[in-house]
Amino acid sequence: MRKTVFAVVVLGVALAVQLVVLNGLRLPGGAVPDLVLVLVAALAMTDGPVRGMVTGFVAGLCLDLAPPGSALLGEYALALCLVGWAAGKLSGMALRSAVLSVALLAVVVALGESLVAALSLALDPAQTSWSEVRQVLPYSVAYDLAALPFALCVAMLLRAWEARAVARQTPGGVLAGAGAAAGHGRKAKKYQPRQPRLAEGFARPHDGWVGSRPAGLAGAGRAAGRAAALRRPAAPHGLRPANGVAGSAVRGPTFSPGLPRREVNLRLASRHRGDGAVGSTFGRSLGHPGLHPGSRPGTTRKFRPHAGLPGGSAAMQSASMVQPMWRRPVSLSFGSRRGDGSVGRLFGSSLSALVAARSRKKASPRFRGTSSATSPAVATRKKAEPHFRHASSAIQPGLAARKKAEPRFRHTSSAFSPGVAARKKAEPRFRRTSSAFSPGVAARKKAEPRFRRSSPAFSTGIAAGLNGGRLADQHAIMAARRRTIGVPRVRFGSRRRGDGALGGSVLGASGLTGIPNGLRKSARPASPRFKSRSMANSTGRQAKQPRFGYGRRSLLTFLVGRRIGGKWLATTRVGTRSGVWLLGKRTGGSL
Amino acid sequence: MIGVRDTRRTRLVLFILLAVALALIAFGYGDGSSPVLRGLRHVTGSVFGGGEHAASSVAGFFGGTNSSAPQVHQLQEQLARMRAELSQAQLSKSDYQQLHRLLEVAGYGGYRVVAANVIAVGQGFQQSVTLDVGSANGVKPDETVLDGDGLIGQVTAVTSSTATVLLATDPSSTVGVRLAPSGQVGWVTGSGKNGATVGLLHLQVLNASAKLKLGEPLVTAASVNDKPFVPGVPVGTIAKVINKAGSLTALALVKPYADFTSLGVVGVVIAPPAHNPRFSVLPPIPHPAPAVTVTVTPSPKVHPSPSPSASR
Numbered sequence: 001m002r003k004t005v006f007a008v009v010v011l012g013v014a015l016a017v018q019l020v021v022l023n024g025l026r027l028p029g030g031a032v033p034d035l036v037l038v039l040v041a042a043l044a045m046t047d048g049p050v051r052g053m054v055t056g057f058v059a060g061l062c063l064d065l066a067p068p069g070s071a072l073l074g075e076y077a078l079a080l081c082l083v084g085w086a087a088g089k090l091s092g093m094a095l096r097s098a099v100l101s102v103a104l105l106a107v108v109v110a111l112g113e114s115l116v117a118a119l120s121l122a123l124d125p126a127q128t129s130w131s132e133v134r135q136v137l138p139y140s141v142a143y144d145l146a147a148l149p150f151a152l153c154v155a156m157l158l159r160a161w162e163a164r165a166v167a168r169q170t171p172g173g174v175l176a177g178a179g180a181a182a183g184h185g186r187k188a189k190k191y192q193p194r195q196p197r198l199a200e201g202f203a204r205p206h207d208g209w210v211g212s213r214p215a216g217l218a219g220a221g222r223a224a225g226r227a228a229a230l231r232r233p234a235a236p237h238g239l240r241p242a243n244g245v246a247g248s249a250v251r252g253p254t255f256s257p258g259l260p261r262r263e264v265n266l267r268l269a270s271r272h273r274g275d276g277a278v279g280s281t282f283g284r285s286l287g288h289p290g291l292h293p294g295s296r297p298g299t300t301r302k303f304r305p306h307a308g309l310p311g312g313s314a315a316m317q318s319a320s321m322v323q324p325m326w327r328r329p330v331s332l333s334f335g336s337r338r339g340d341g342s343v344g345r346l347f348g349s350s351l352s353a354l355v356a357a358r359s360r361k362k363a364s365p366r367f368r369g370t371s372s373a374t375s376p377a378v379a380t381r382k383k384a385e386p387h388f389r390h391a392s393s394a395i396q397p398g399l400a401a402r403k404k405a406e407p408r409f410r411h412t413s414s415a416f417s418p419g420v421a422a423r424k425k426a427e428p429r430f431r432r433t434s435s436a437f438s439p440g441v442a443a444r445k446k447a448e449p450r451f452r453r454s455s456p457a458f459s460t461g462i463a464a465g466l467n468g469g470r471l472a473d474q475h476a477i478m479a480a481r482r483r484t485i486g487v488p489r490v491r492f493g494s495r496r497r498g499d500g501a502l503g504g505s506v507l508g509a510s511g512l513t514g515i516p517n518g519l520r521k522s523a524r525p526a527s528p529r530f531k532s533r534s535m536a537n538s539t540g541r542q543a544k545q546p547r548f549g550y551g552r553r554s555l556l557t558f559l560v561g562r563r564i565g566g567k568w569l570a571t572t573r574v575g576t577r578s579g580v581w582l583l584g585k586r587t588g589g590s591l
Numbered sequence: 592m593i594g595v596r597d598t599r600r601t602r603l604v605l606f607i608l609l610a611v612a613l614a615l616i617a618f619g620y621g622d623g624s625s626p627v628l629r630g631l632r633h634v635t636g637s638v639f640g641g642g643e644h645a646a647s648s649v650a651g652f653f654g655g656t657n658s659s660a661p662q663v664h665q666l667q668e669q670l671a672r673m674r675a676e677l678s679q680a681q682l683s684k685s686d687y688q689q690l691h692r693l694l695e696v697a698g699y700g701g702y703r704v705v706a707a708n709v710i711a712v713g714q715g716f717q718q719s720v721t722l723d724v725g726s727a728n729g730v731k732p733d734e735t736v737l738d739g740d741g742l743i744g745q746v747t748a749v750t751s752s753t754a755t756v757l758l759a760t761d762p763s764s765t766v767g768v769r770l771a772p773s774g775q776v777g778w779v780t781g782s783g784k785n786g787a788t789v790g791l792l793h794l795q796v797l798n799a800s801a802k803l804k805l806g807e808p809l810v811t812a813a814s815v816n817d818k819p820f821v822p823g824v825p826v827g828t829i830a831k832v833i834n835k836a837g838s839l840t841a842l843a844l845v846k847p848y849a850d851f852t853s854l855g856v857v858g859v860v861i862a863p864p865a866h867n868p869r870f871s872v873l874p875p876i877p878h879p880a881p882a883v884t885v886t887v888t889p890s891p892k893v894h895p896s897p898s899p900s901a902s903r
Contacts, residue, residue, distance in 0.1 A: 016646035023712035026852045030784040057608045066639035067721040067753045068713035074615030081608045126763040128716040132783045
């Protein structure tokens with residue numbers, strides 16, 4: 001939304017400058033830079049093809065309509081739409097090679113300018129002559145290329161600005177919710193109805209950067225990514241305090257980073273009760289393949305994020321997988337298991353904060369005493385009170401222990417997330433959550449290749465860790481940094497995917513065969529990845545894949561080889577394949 | 592392959608957008624004057640026109656203020672106030688000369704003009720500009736646009752606050768002309784941004800055997816009902832005679848009087864001359880043209896006056 005507004009503003013200004021100032025200039029060669037075209041290309045490259053082409057279409061239409069106008073309505077809309085699409089396709093490329101992608105962008109811009117000229121030549125022969133085009137086109141391309149760096153600059157600034165704004169808006173992960181509870185009520189309200197949004201906010205803080213990065217990365221380039229990667233460990237550290245004291249997260253990070261050992265100790269100490277219960281539960285859940293924690297009755301969409309829990313458990317798993325790189329494997333695994341407990345706390349608090357963000361009512365007196373940040377949240381839910389009580393128990397072990405300790409603990413541990421126990425419709429919710437929870441999977445498709453590149457163990461560990469517990473996150477990151485190969489890069493990749501990977505890796509790691517349907521479905525876009533790995537169990541999805549791809553084929557094929565049947569197609573050859581072959585391949589032979 | 596595969600959604604969006612664009616083009620191509628399109632352009636034109644008004648005033652502000660003294664700022668405020676009092680348009684000092692000459696020409700020709708500023712210039716290969724007057728000021732499509740030097744073009748479309756002018760230099764623009772002394776009839780077309788002849792007009796005279804002389808002035812011939820061109824507007828002078836054997840028409844290149852590269856204040860002729868002497872009687876036609884050129888060309892006569900100033 002924010003970005004859309006920026007794009008509109010920037011393009012509006014560009015349009016005005018183009019029509020009022022630039023077109024009136026008298027430059028050598030008789031051409032002027034086409035600022036709008038260049039900006040569309042630059043914005044598209046940071047935004048991806050869909051946004052790119054919509055941007056291009058709208059900007060082109062404005063150019064057609066704005067008073068001097070073009071002779072034919074739609075000329076520029078057509079040209080700029082294609083430019084936006086082509087430039088958007090470069091967005092994935094930017095991650096690999098900035099130079100190459102910018103060079104390709106320049107080609108796209110040149111082609112776009114040629115397209116404009118060609119359209120004008122074809123549609124308006126009275127106004128445009130070939131000799132005119134021949135004379136003017138090289139100059140206009142040259143001017144466009146001169147303007148391109150500036151446009152790229154603008155696009156990237158916009159990008160960075162937006163990313164920063166988002167980061168500011170969601171101060172710390174789940175804490176977005178907590179912050180809302182603390183007083184940013186308006187914002188929270190604004191996002192309230194939109195579950196995915198909330199989930200995104202949730203995911204983002206966890207991996208902090210990573211969540212928002214993928215989008216930003218395209219524009220910001222590797223350097224920014226690197227910087228983010230270097231900075232990242234600080235975030236989990238900062239968030240950690242939330243573990244101990246419910247509500248402390250609201251106040252923001254206070255701990256200084258870089259004290260892993262003490263952290264662990266501390267956590268252990270503080271854990272007491274929570275740990276035991278949680279640990280055991282998780283152990284159990286992992287032990288029983290059919291029982292995914294998330295699929296248990298009571299997992300709700302809202303609490304799904306606490307699928308973070310599975311994440312945590314996965315983190316444990318992955319921690320064991322990456323053990324060699326830890327200094328103290330045993331304590332670590334301990335830590336992580338405990339960690340779950342601590343995560344639970346964290347989640348407890350964050351959860352309640354989330355809840356608070358969503359339904360803000362007055363705090364029930366009961367919990368007010370426990371912790372300021374938590375209790376209002378807890379109080380808001382009426383039906384779920386008992387659960388919240390559990391939650392509070394998770395958060396404040398002492399409290400819980402004081403009351404009926406046994407059953408509750410079990411509840412707590414099994415659901416881990418408060419309020420879980422009472423919920424019955426697990427499946428559908430789960431589906432939604434998983435998609436919401438891992439926005440990356442649903443919305444980001446670009447990153448596939450990257451994911452592929454990262455080593456499985458590494459990515460699982462990190463992905464799970466990131467999404468699950470900060471604890472694991474921190475350790476995983478530190479470990480990764482200590483040992484690795486292209487860390488920031490890979491981490492990024494896995495991160496981004498990470499959300500997607502989370503689903504997969506968690507399940508895969510825990511060896512669960514009963515994968516909830518919802519998860520499976522939501523994981524669709526990323527399926528190639530999963531197919532090779534943890535999702536291998538789920539059958540019946542593979543056949544569909546080829547249908548949507550026209551991967552390595554050219555634009556020509558793409559345009560020509562569509563569903564046009566008949567002899568013509570059979571005789572049409574694209575590359576070394578006939579059109580029919582392509583068609584067959586595309587439809588999986590169902591045609 | 593570059594980047595990522597298109598998803599289904601991407602392709603869907605792409606095709607929808609392309610289809611819409613093509614539909615628009617086809618629609619406009621088939622029926623350029625359909626009321627729907629015109630209405631659309633009218634509405635959006637007034638919206639964008641407002642933006643262009645604002646942008647051009649901003650641009651004018653930046654263009655005009657190169658010195659940065661506070662007094663200048665004060666004076667500018669004052670100037671802005673006084674400008675606002677002008678009924679016709681906001682005219683900067685630099686525009687004053689142009690307006691003066693425009694009114695002079697209009698006076699000679701007996702045209703009723705609405706003065707206007709050029710606020711936007713067309714994109715691409717099209718040679719068109721936008722004026723800051725519209726139907727609210729009495730401007731209608733197919734009216735002649737001129738400035739203090741000569742013919743600019745014709746109004747092709749108007750919104751309530753803007754008017755689009757097709758310049759005479761656009762290849763698709765054709766203007767009927769008469770050669771001043773001989774009365775030969777012909778027409779000029781623009782040459783667009785075309786290399787060697789950029790900024791010149793192509794003249795074709797119907798009488799293939801007409802003797803064209805360098806420097807011969809041209810004025811517009813009247814169109815039917817004076818739309819789109821009123822008679823007598825100076826167009827330019829013959830800059831080069833092209834001898835092409837076997838041509839059905841006499842060919843020449845015309846250098847327009849108006850400077851199309853720096854358009855400022857222009858006038859839209861909203862009413863043709865009351866009585867039309869230009870049409871039947873040839874000699875009066877060149878009136879406006881000499882009236883303008885007189886100040887420049889008869890240098891011998893003017894000489895005495897510069898010389899005192901030079902001696903002084």
